[in-house]
Amino acid sequence: MTRPDYSKPGRGSRFKMGGLGVCGRVGRGHPGRIPERGSMAEERRNGPTEEQGRERESRLARAYEREHEVVEELRALDEMKNAFLSALSHELRTPITAILGLARTIENDHGRLSPDEVREFMRRIASKASKLDRLLNDLLDLDRLRHGMLAPARRLGNIADLVRHVTDELDTPDRERIRLDVEDVPIAIDHMQTERIIENLVINALTHTPPGSPVWISACEEGGGVLLTVEDAGPGIPADLRTAIFEPFRQAGIKPHAPGVGIGLSLVARFAESHGGRAWVEDREGGGARFRVFLPSGPAETP
Template identity: 45%
Template sequence: MGNRTPGPGEGGGSSSSHLLLRTERFFAARPRWVVFAAGAVLLALVAAADVLTGPDLVFAIFYLLPVALVTWNAGRGAGVVGAASTVLIWTGVQTAAGELPGPPVAAWDALVRAAMFLVVVSLLSTVRGMLERERRAASTERRAAEGLRELNALKDTLLRAVSHDLKGPIAAVLGSAQTLRRRRALRLTAEEEASLLEAIEVSARKLDRLVDDLLDLDRLERGLLEPERAPTDLGRLAEAVVAEAAELGPRPVEVVSDGTVVLLDRRLVERIVENLVRNAARHTPPGAPVRLLVHRSEDPEGVLLTVEDEGPGVPDHLKPVVFEPFRRGGGSSAGAGIGLSLVARFAELHGGGAWVEDRPGDGARFHVLLPGRIVAGDVSAGGAPEGEGLERPRAAAGWEMSNTRTSQLDRGAPPW
């Protein structure tokens, strides 16, 4: 036997088992009755040939063929039935032809043949069982090897991705700190020192976010995160996130919301919006507009968040895997590939999901469906109830329609 046992779709390693392996491949995808039908036809052909040739030719070995066929492809029980049927037909044929002298001899001959066939059935079923066990063991080994290869590839991808996201902030921190140490020699102004301190703070926040993403991904993998739902106005939450998103820079951002208040986990949803906004900023040129749409969903009940941009879009071959961990869109601006995977996983924790499609013209649209019970009243961005009868802000605060509010956020260049 070779190093690897052949499967149902592969060639055998020895000539003696080649025919049985071929029948196995043939009958594997067919109903079981086909095996019995094939065995019956083969038995009938052998019996007919035995009758036609008479006692001149010995057909004992050929009567083993249907028994072997049924045993190998249908199991030990079917082989016992096939052996009994073959013995009865074989004995009947020879008795009718006068080859057996009388009933006592015929009965004894039938018992001997039955014993011989049962030995063959036992041997074949034992060999088949051994092959099946070896196949299962080989399959288990292959899956384990594939799993180890995937883990190794994931480790390499994680190291590359995380090191990519660590290098930038660490370099900024080191460069700013070294410059501040030499501030007297360089005669830095107060504004320049403040700018360097701001750069250190921004880089530290990036590192903190990366650590949070990795910890959340680990908690998700271990099933330790559960949504803690509270009344949340996703539109206002999105406005608050956009207002604090330094990554957006001078991009014009529009938030359109119908004011739907849904029971959601505010912290997880805030992370969803942050990661989608960060992704839009990463893959669009400065000045390219970003639009966030928040609308009520009826089936299922909840809210639908859409973030669209005018960047290069997502290639078709990446759309099915863009929400998998450590999948990066490519280019020098690609991040660690954790943010979008957290978007999808946080949405799944709410019973929803995330997907991406092309935006008409250029760009991409990322959709996140967040099922949840729609509640009355209004809440702040932080989720605290503000009262059932609270009036919506007037046009002076940036609201334009009675049922849908639109916030135009003019963003200047960041101080660093």
């Protein structure tokens, strides 16, 4: 019996490759061929239809638009980061420079300084150190809030006492600009976070308003909680920035190198949210801004 010669591959023949039989060619009707179907087969035979071409162009246009949006977002974040680092370096350098200058004056000239002058220099050193401490606490608290590590520890207290305590402890000559109108409202809230809310709102108002202009603070009971309000007679906040101003490292309509790094109002909003409340800003009648924070009461923790 004559054996067929497989050494010359031809149509439908087989040839040896590494000891295995491999098909040399698969015909159109061969069962091993994967058939094309639907629009792929039609496009292969006739080319893309007009509708398919428009759809492809639309997909490409959307992809390009999305890529452009991402690039703009990254550019905005980079600008925000650079502005924050610049402001942070300024906010750190200024009090450190003052502390060093005052400390060296006391060290080198203590024999010529009167006791009253020494006390005044020490008071100014403590004030600058408190500013640094507040800035670092803001940065730490912002990071803790982002990681869910600062749940409110509610204790029963009087909101009027908290407001008066914060304003009395402010170490600034601008404290004389503050006008209080607070009601006695018993409420279960986190005292530390509420004091930080009040402090950051008041410092923001004192910092970004004309010297000598008043800052009004009020507190009243509302809807099962307390409504805190801080008003000023400054330039106000543009309507399109009243949400962005509560984002980290954002300052709305403020000139470059203005005091602050854009953390205080972000903490105000996040502390309010941790209580189940909210913070917002609106126009004040007669000009200026009105910042408001609603804090609902909750069950007080047992000591």
